[in-house]
Structures are given as C-alpha cells and as structure tokens.
Amino acid sequence: MPEGDTVFRTAARLHHALAGAPLTTADLRWPDLSTLDFRGVVTSEVVSRGKNILQRLANGVTIHSHLRMEGQWRVDATERLTPRTLANPQIRAVVGTAAWTAVGKRLGDLHVVETGDEARLVGHLGPDVLGSDWDPAEAAERVHASPTTIAGALLDQRNLAGVGTLYAAETLFLERVSPWTAVADLDQATVAALVDRAHTLLDVGRRHAVQTTTGSQRWGETAWVHARSGLPCRRCGETLRVAMVGEAPRERTMFYCPRCQGGLAPTDDGRPQRPMGADRRSGPALGDRARRR
Numbered sequence: 001m002p003e004g005d006t007v008f009r010t011a012a013r014l015h016h017a018l019a020g021a022p023l024t025t026a027d028l029r030w031p032d033l034s035t036l037d038f039r040g041v042v043t044s045e046v047v048s049r050g051k052n053i054l055q056r057l058a059n060g061v062t063i064h065s066h067l068r069m070e071g072q073w074r075v076d077a078t079e080r081l082t083p084r085t086l087a088n089p090q091i092r093a094v095v096g097t098a099a100w101t102a103v104g105k106r107l108g109d110l111h112v113v114e115t116g117d118e119a120r121l122v123g124h125l126g127p128d129v130l131g132s133d134w135d136p137a138e139a140a141e142r143v144h145a146s147p148t149t150i151a152g153a154l155l156d157q158r159n160l161a162g163v164g165t166l167y168a169a170e171t172l173f174l175e176r177v178s179p180w181t182a183v184a185d186l187d188q189a190t191v192a193a194l195v196d197r198a199h200t201l202l203d204v205g206r207r208h209a210v211q212t213t214t215g216s217q218r219w220g221e222t223a224w225v226h227a228r229s230g231l232p233c234r235r236c237g238e239t240l241r242v243a244m245v246g247e248a249p250r251e252r253t254m255f256y257c258p259r260c261q262g263g264l265a266p267t268d269d270g271r272p273q274r275p276m277g278a279d280r281r282s283g284p285a286l287g288d289r290a291r292r293r
Contacts, residue, residue, distance in 0.1 A: 002067050004050055004162020005205030008130045010073050011048035014055065017075045017100035018043040024078070025096040027086075028063070030110040038063075038095075049122045049131065050161025055095065062115045064122075065093065068108020075102050129162035129202045140195045144188060151179035151245045151254050154198060163198050167205075169226045169255045170213040171198045178262040179245050179254045225255040230275035233257040243268035 002010075026038035042058040053073070055063040065071070071092075078101045086094060086103070093104035104110070111121055126142050127135045139160040146153035153159055154168045163171075172179050175194050183191070205211050212222040214234070224234055229242035238259035244267045245254040258264050 001069050001164055002051065002071075003164040003166055003202065003205070003211070004048070004129050005202045005211065007051050007053060007067065007162070008048045008206045009209070010067075011046050011053050013075055014053065014073060014102050015043075015046035017102060018055070018095065018097060019045055021097040021099065023057075023095060024098050025094055025101060027094040028110060028112070029092050029094075033110060033112055036112060043097075048128075049118075050125045050128050050157055051164075052122050052125075054118060054122070056115050060115050062113055062118055063093075063095065064109070064111040064113065064118070065104060065107050066109035068106075071105065071107040073102050073104050075100055077101075125157050125161040126159045127161065129160055129199050130206055131161070134199065136192070136195055136199060140188070140192045143195060144183060144186070144191045146183045148183060149179060149245055150177060150181050150183050150186060150191075150194065151252075153183050154194065155246075155252060160195065160198070162202055165252050165254065166211065166223070166226045167198055167201050167213075170201060170224055173225045173257060173261060174213070176260055176262075178265070179256055180265050180267070181262075225257055227255065227276055229255055230273045230278065233260060236260055239273070241265070241268055241273055 020042065022040050022042050023038050028034060028036055038057060044056045044058050046053065046055045051066060053065045057063070078096050078099060081101055088105070090105045091103055092107040092110055095102050113120060127133055127139045142159040143153045146156060146159060151168055151172065154163050154171065155165065169179070171194055175197055177190065177194065201213050208217065210217040210222060213224055214221060216222060225240050228240045231240055232238070233240055236257065236259050238257055240255060240257050242253055242255045243265040244251045246252050256265065264270055
C-alpha cells in the first residue's frame with residue numbers, strides 16, 4: 001500500500017494539473033457514482049489526508065479516493081488520451097480539464113461527499129504526518145495509549161496518518177526498537193522519538209520520487225531493513241529477517257534485524273530466509289510470500 005509521502009506527491013500532482021480549471025470530463029466508474037456529472041465545475045484544490053486523496057470542487061463537493069494496495073492516479077495531456085486507452089477495464093475514474101486529465105486505475109475506494117462532510121471518511125484519522133495539522137505531541141500520546149505492539153501502533157492510522165509498513169520498519173530499526181515490543185513497555189521519550197523519526201523520514205520522502213531512508217537513491221541502497229530479508233544488516237552485518245506482526249486477519253509483514261532490535265520476533269520460527277526473489281525455481285522465500293499478502 002502506498003505510504004503517506006507517495007499519496008502526498010500524488011495529490012500535489014493532481015492539484016497542479018486540475019486546480020483552477022473547469023472539468024471537461026468527470027467519469028466515475030463506481031457503483032452509485034457513475035451518473036454524477038461534474039463537467040463545468042472548477043476544482044478548488046486537491047489535498048492528501050494521510051493515505052486519502054481529497055479533490056475539492058467549487059460546488060462544495062469532494063471526490064475522495066484511496067489507493068489501497070494497487071491503486072494509482074496518472075496524469076496525461078488530455079489530447080494524448082485515446083478512446084482505446086480510456087476503455088481500460090482497470091480504470092475507476094477519469095477526471096480532466098481541457099489541458100490535463102487524471103486517470104485513476106485500480107482505486108481501492110471512491111466516494112463523493114459534501115466537502116463539509118469529509119469527516120465521515122477521514123475524521124477518524126490521527127494527526128497527518130505530512131499535514132498542516134501535524135501535532136507530534138498528540139500523535140505520541142495516541143501511540144503511547146495503544147494496547148498493541150509498537151509496530152501496530154505506528155501502523156494504526158487513528159494514531160498518526162500516513163505511516164505504512166516501509167516507514168514503520170525503518171523507523172523502528174533506526175531507533176533500535178523491536179516491532180513486537182508492547183507499547184506499554186516503552187517510556188514516553190522512546191515513543192516521542194519514534195514519532196519524530198517517522199515524521200522526519202516521510203517529510204524527506206515527500207520531496208523525492210525515490211523513497212529512501214538511507215540517503216541513497218541508488219537501486220538496492222534505499223532502505224535499511226524493509227524488503228531486505230536474507231541480506232546483511234547495513235549496521236551490524238547480521239542477516240535481516242521478516243515476520244508477521246499483528247492479529248489475523250490484519251497482520252502485516254515487518255522486516256527487522258534480530259541483533260540490532262533485541263532478538264527474534266515471537267512470530268519468527270528462526271528458519272533460514274533467502275533474499276527476496278532468490279532462487280524462484282525452488283519456491284519463494286518467506287519474504288516473497290509475505291510481500292504478496
């Protein structure tokens with residue numbers, strides 16, 4: 001699932017393409033929305049809220065979308081789009097002006113609400129890590145009150161909005177905290193440091209097309225632990241691992257270093273794990289199975 005920085009950049013790109021001009025196309029291919037017609041209505045702004053995208057129209061209506069696991073918005077010059085391109089069955093929304101058109105493929109959610117009622121869709125979210133409402137003290141307080149593991153607390157969008165498995169894993173590694181540690185076992189200073197680290201990483205991420213937590217944008221060098229199971233830790237040399245965190249059916253994959261982060265996870269059986277993608281002829285490594293969940 002795209003992380004908050006990716007969604008932030010997507011909303012910024014949509015805003016740049018659509019804001020201030022009347023819509024010439026508004027084709028929402030979604031149950032109960034397909035008959036709505038917003039042609040001629042001007043887009044006031046497009047903003048992100050955690051992992052949500054809000055396209056606010058001048059008529060007081062908001063088109064809300066969520067990318068989920070595989071969704072994407074692509075912007076093209078309107079004149080370049082052909083009927084064949086727009087007939088793609090994966091398209092869920094086409095919203096465009098005379099100059100630019102945004103095409104939403106494989107969107108996980110699509111809603112239309114009165115702008116004043118956006119809270120129905122995003123009001124449950126905690127402080128937006130990349131939003132104007134970012135409040136690190138409130139986010140840390142919400143995380144510290146969570147009756148879960150620290151990984152679960154960071155991933156809970158009700159605590160802070162925008163953190164996904166990539167930034168959760170990288171944050172916990174950099175702060176040397178096991179993802180499976182109960183929040184109740186952490187002091188306020190540690191939780192505050194984790195929240196600050198997550199904010200810093202996403203704030204850097206929103207400025208670049210390539211997500212990196214190491215400072216390098218070279219292929220294979222962008223992460224400390226995420227998606228690196230079976231490879232050596234960049235800090236200590238120990239073999240990195242991947243295991244599940246959380247309760248079914250909402251469990252998530254989490255990459256970590258057993259030496260830097262306090263030992264094997266309780267959900268890790270300790271069996272050897274090959275690097276992700278290695279030796280596919282004999283079947284996937286655990287990391288590959290976990291990534292596809």
